[in-house]
Amino acid sequence: MRFDRRQFCSLIAGAATASLWGSAAQAQAPAPSSPAMSRTTAYAFSFKGLDGSDLRLAHYAGKPVLIVNTASLCGYVRQFSGLESLWARYRTRGLQVIGVPSNDFGGQEPGGAAEIVHGAKAHGVSFPLAVKVDIKGETAHPFYRWAAVQRPLDTPRWNFHKYLVGRDGLIAASFASAVDPLDARMIAAIEKELPGA
Numbered sequence: 001m002r003f004d005r006r007q008f009c010s011l012i013a014g015a016a017t018a019s020l021w022g023s024a025a026q027a028q029a030p031a032p033s034s035p036a037m038s039r040t041t042a043y044a045f046s047f048k049g050l051d052g053s054d055l056r057l058a059h060y061a062g063k064p065v066l067i068v069n070t071a072s073l074c075g076y077v078r079q080f081s082g083l084e085s086l087w088a089r090y091r092t093r094g095l096q097v098i099g100v101p102s103n104d105f106g107g108q109e110p111g112g113a114a115e116i117v118h119g120a121k122a123h124g125v126s127f128p129l130a131v132k133v134d135i136k137g138e139t140a141h142p143f144y145r146w147a148a149v150q151r152p153l154d155t156p157r158w159n160f161h162k163y164l165v166g167r168d169g170l171i172a173a174s175f176a177s178a179v180d181p182l183d184a185r186m187i188a189a190i191e192k193e194l195p196g197a
Helices: 005-028 075-093 113-121 142-150 184-193
Strands: 046-048 054-056 065-070 096-101 162-165 171-175
Touching (some): 065 075, 075 184
Parallel strands (some): 065 096
Antiparallel strands (some): 162 171
């Protein structure tokens, strides 16, 4: 098939127009919507309870959760009574306290489940305790790896470090080992996160 010059120019012009209109249509068309990126919260994590229960943080959504790495032989072990006081005072208003035994600091939680329970009970603990886990390094429990990303300057440096997870599932506050559970700053942070506060 032979084309004369006019037909050839007409074909080229038509192709250019189609290409131009196609580009304009693509530019005006809305970009395909992508699902919103969801931010990971503490509700993605759980601990295995010493009693065999599953301590799923999602179960406490909308309520504050105080997560404390504990050790039976630590000098701060007296804080168990303060944590128990918080639990007794605020549990009916929604506060959940979870003790997370760890042997990471000073080898101060060397025993198994029976020894951990015995040590906690000796201090009147009735709030849930998790099985012993690592809280630092590559073998750290996923919650603690997440918390280290969320609060890189507030990671546990010793036993009885306290993370307060707020009603939104994010870390609302972090308290070092030396901060007593009944410290006014902790009380204020907890009360701010209680439902209805």
